[in-house]
Amino acid sequence: MGSKMIITDAVQFSKMLRTLQDECKDSCIYEEDIQILRVNGEKHLHHIYRGDRPVFICEKTAPRIDSEDDKMDETHSDDETNHEVKIELGPQPLTIMKARQLLSWYTMSQNSIVSPAVSPAALLPPAVSPAALLPPAVSPAPLLPLWVRCDMADPARTTWLGAETACTGNKVSGVKLYAVTCAGSTVDKGSFITLDELKQEHKNRHHPSMMVARGTAQYNLFGSTVVENTTIESQSSVTVDFKWSHVESILETPPLSSTATLNIKVSSGDMRSPMYPLYKELEFLQILADGLRTGETEWMEPEETRSAVQLTREYLDELQNTVKTLQDQSTKEAVKVKTETGTSETEIFNSLMERGDLDFIEQLWVRMRNSVTSYQDVGDCLKLVIKALQYGDIKPWIHRDSSSSLSKLILQSYHHQMDHVSLTGLTPVHMLLEMGLDKMRKDYINYLIGQELTTLNHLSYYLSTEEDLQEQVIRLRKLHHLLEIMVTCSTFLGLPYDRLFLLTQLCLQYYKTCPYDEDHEFKLQIKPALISHFYQKEQAVSWGVEVSSGNGPREVKTSWLLSDKPLVEHIIFETDEMTVNGDSEEAAYFTTMLCCSLVNFAA
Structure with a gap:
């Protein structure tokens, strides 16, 4: 029994x-x-x-x-x-x-x-x-x-x-x-x-x-002495997993014949990162999007001491008084804007990321982003611009593929037939958000296409303007995260082009179907020789040997x-x-x- x-x-x-x-x-x-x-x-x-x-x-x-335990006696309620x-x-x-x-x-x-x-x-x-x-x-x-x-x-x-x-x-x-x-x-x-x-x-x-003895090991590349005091975000991590056969001793360093996989997790927002200025710009974009969604906006502290209206008026005056061509003016202003924003990128990132072709709307966005502190500021600045367009005081140059409401008004002003725009309610914020989306999309294209990491066809999902503004911001955040990963792997790890290209494709494919997630680990196969100087004199965070038969x-x-x-x-x-x-x-x-x-x- x-x-x-x-x-x-x-x-x-x-x-x-x-x-x-x-x-x-x-x-x-x-x-x-x-x-x-x-x-x-x-x-x-x-x-x-x-x-x-x-x-x-x-x-x-x-x-x-028990539910009775939740009701503490009055004498024991500290x-x-x-x-x-x-x-x-x-x-x-x-x-x-x-x-x-x-x-x-x-x-x-x-x-x-x-x-x-x-x-x-x-x-x-x-x-x-x-x-x-x-x-x-x-x-x-x-x-x-x-x-x-x-x-x-x-x-x-x-x-x-x-x-x-x-x-x-x-x-x-x-x-x-x-x-x-x-x-x-x-x-x-x-x-x-x-x-x-x-x-x-x-x-x-x-x-x-x-019997066969196989080894495994993991190294934390951010913990290496080679990378102390780097500009990489502290909550980010890059680890590498090794697998190899024929282990000869306990705690041996993985041989160069090992299979190596990078585990890459990058967080945004570190002030020391070359990407920090772009992150702050994206953060302002997110604030505008949240304001449209909730009706309330928590404005950031302005980086400019002068008011938004003053900066906009001065910019319009410069355009009216210039005798140079619009193209030359754009180049001149682009250089000036870079000086004013006080960016702190590394020299390598400067040469890859900064653009010399900011058009009128993009330069206006830079000024307003650094100075507006209220709905009133946004509305007053746009009123000045629209008035200057209506009176023919300015004929600004803009990119052909601009899709914002303001760009459409500028194109109409060329033919002296502008639609009436009522700058009431959340309309000014809506217009400003469109301006920022246009500008930042071009920033990311400039880097990814310039470095030949992808093509416009592969970016179509992220660059689409057919979605609502909230979805456009989400996709832009994904693109920004991709860029954070690329900058980490290129400036910190010094990965070669073929690995960066493959990682770009992995990230683009992942974010087409998955939500934004800074905790996600992207995995990339790599040759140990490319990162040997990071780990060969370091101690593994984990090491193992498996004897099997x-x-x-x-x-x-x-x-x-x-x-x-x-x-x-x-x-x-x-x-x-x-x-x-x-x-x-x-x-x-x-x-x-x-x-x-x-x-x-x-x-």
């Missing part, structure tokens, strides 16, 4: 997993105190599990706070107590005994010889028909891998136990069982396992005829990992305080070991 109960529990547990898998649910509760999650394995099992499919994670259900009650606990581990039980149920349920050993009728309540458990006409897909958080209370200090099916063709032929053990951080490299010891550990478990479903592995942060989030580790020795900084590493066993089912 005992074996029947065990199999009954196994079948019921597998049914719960099957429902979660087939119905694509995110989570469920099992036995009241166990939570089962269906999640991205690589995200939750940091460096421990590498796979492209979801996994099940079992953990202890977080303690619930802010600190209230805060502590509302703290959300992180993931909670299960005991090693419970974890082993769950994995045994998982394993038994996948064994076609063991799991049917109990009559379906015996597994069901009386009200349920045995037909409910009859096998379907088509065999179901194998269950997703199962991982259980453990409390590290056993002598081996186990933090995870895992299991996944091994298949031969469409049939489950066995289960691979995993055990993950961890230790706190240390700078004592003498305490690390040697490569020979790791190979011996694998040999003792699996008795292979051949067997092929396909019979492959088994033993892994050993070093990391500057713990790879498990449900355990609090002690940290070695001695992480610095004089002028030479020694990295303190957490160690994680993964062992694998293969359980074969009888045919």
